Amino acid sequence: MTRILALLAGLTLIMSMAATANALTLTVSNNGTTWQTIIDNGLGDTDSNIGSISYTNTTLSGFSLVKVAAASLTTLNGGTLYTNSFQASGAPGIVYIKLSDLYNLTWPVVGGATTKTGLTLQNVGAIADLKTYFGSALLDTANLIADVSLTSPGYIGQSTSIPTLENPFSLTEFLTIDNLSGVSSQVTASLEVTPVPEPGTMMLLGAGLLCLVIAAKRRMTSNPRVTECGVVAI
Numbered sequence: 001m002t003r004i005l006a007l008l009a010g011l012t013l014i015m016s017m018a019a020t021a022n023a024l025t026l027t028v029s030n031n032g033t034t035w036q037t038i039i040d041n042g043l044g045d046t047d048s049n050i051g052s053i054s055y056t057n058t059t060l061s062g063f064s065l066v067k068v069a070a071a072s073l074t075t076l077n078g079g080t081l082y083t084n085s086f087q088a089s090g091a092p093g094i095v096y097i098k099l100s101d102l103y104n105l106t107w108p109v110v111g112g113a114t115t116k117t118g119l120t121l122q123n124v125g126a127i128a129d130l131k132t133y134f135g136s137a138l139l140d141t142a143n144l145i146a147d148v149s150l151t152s153p154g155y156i157g158q159s160t161s162i163p164t165l166e167n168p169f170s171l172t173e174f175l176t177i178d179n180l181s182g183v184s185s186q187v188t189a190s191l192e193v194t195p196v197p198e199p200g201t202m203m204l205l206g207a208g209l210l211c212l213v214i215a216a217k218r219r220m221t222s223n224p225r226v227t228e229c230g231v232v233a234i
Contacts, residue, residue: 024072025138026053029096030060062093062179072101072171078113078194079103081171087126088184095179100139100172103193111196113162117146120155120188125181127151131174132191134162140170145191165195 024040038044038055047054052071060066065088073080083099119130129149133141146158175189 023138024051024053024070024101025099026055026068026070027098027139028055028057028060028066028068030062030093032094032096035096035098060093060095062091062182063087063089063095066095068097070099074103078105078192079171080193081173081189081191083173083175083189084186085175085177085188086184086186087177087179089179089182091182093179093182095177097175097177098139098172099175099189100170102138102168102170104168105195111165113165113193113195114159115145115162115194116157116159116190116192117148118155118157118188118190118192119148119150121150121153121185122187123183123185124153125179125183126185126187127178127180128185128187128189129176129178130189133170133172133174134165134193135170135172136168138170139172141172141174162193165193 026038026045027035028038029035036044036057038053040050040053041048044055045053046056047069051073053068055068055070057066058064065086067086069084071082073082079101081099081101083097085095085097087095113134115132115134117130117132119128121128127149129147131141131147132145133143134145135142143162145162146160148156148158150156171191171193173189173191175187177185177187179185
């Protein structure tokens with residue numbers, strides 16, 4: 001019984017650190033002022049999975065085809081936004097992509113967060129710029145995390161920190177792709193946020209682990225026929 005209670009306490013502690021996300025939203029534009037909005041599992045989303053959007057557009061001026069695959073991921077301690085965009089273009093043009101989601105962490109996150117922004121450009125003849133933000137609402141661009149750009153194929157990453165982070169918070173990518181030569185291009189963007197818990201949360205975690213250790217030792221003491229290696233003594 002003691003062991004079961006200890007395991008339940010540990011599971012409860014771990015579950016209390018889970019991150020949730022909702023309201024994944026993608027917007028696309030070719031002029032930066034008029035936007036088409038695609039909501040997860042809404043009109044225009046061809047991916048039926050929650051937390052991911054697949055979108056195709058053949059009517060944006062300057063482009064024969066725009067494809068965007070976007071996803072929002074959560075882990076035990078943070079969140080990730082991921083965008084993969086492909087543009088087939090017969091003429092020079094610019095496409096603007098915004099991806100945003102709301103996150104809620106069920107542990108205190110007043111201690112701030114660490115972030116990592118990544119941008120990959122795979123084709124010659126295009127320029128990609130990625131601005132990343134955190135805020136309190138979808139598509140909130142009040143707080144700039146990082147600004148990275150590429151003018152030739154390759155990868156660029158930038159790590160920064162957020163002094164304070166409170167629930168709920170949003171992550172937003174603002175990706176601009178300029179096909180200078182009218183070439184096809186592929187761009188991948190990612191934004192990872194890992195909250196740094198306040199000291200009280202770390203004390204709670206330590207207390208939970210200590211309770212598990214104590215419960216295990218008491219169980220072995222009350223049952224002398226079980227050795228520390230779990231082998232029944234003859």
